[in-house]
Amino acid sequence: MKQKLYSILYATISVIIATMVIYFPREVLSASQRGLEVWASVVFPSLLPFFIVAELLIAFGGVVHFIGVLCEPIMRPLFNVPGVGGDLSGQWEWLVDIHPVPNLQRD
Helix, strand or coil: CHHHHHHHHHHHHHHHHHHHHHHCHHHHHHHHHHHHHHHHHHHHHHHHHHHHHHHHHHHCHHHHHHHHHHHHHHHHHHHCCCHHHCHHHHHHHHHHCCCCHHHHHHC
16 A cells, blocks of 8 residues: 555656646756756866776776775774775775776676
């Protein structure tokens, strides 16, 4: 019963949002443009260096292992994870909210 209530609620909210988009297209377009401007002028330039550095560290596997060895004494007692769990996934993701962990799992 609760699942059905959630489905009806989500469907109602979706219909209301779609109706507003149809009735107020100018405002929707203006808000979309402003969101893209903010992303292009603030978010992308501030995160780009961190994305590049994280990908470079992942590409050079020895650096990731070295940082993992350095983090081992801290990460094992505090979080019960190996050191490699604390290098990129712990520090970079926490600092800039990026997600390099799936790349590490493939290595």
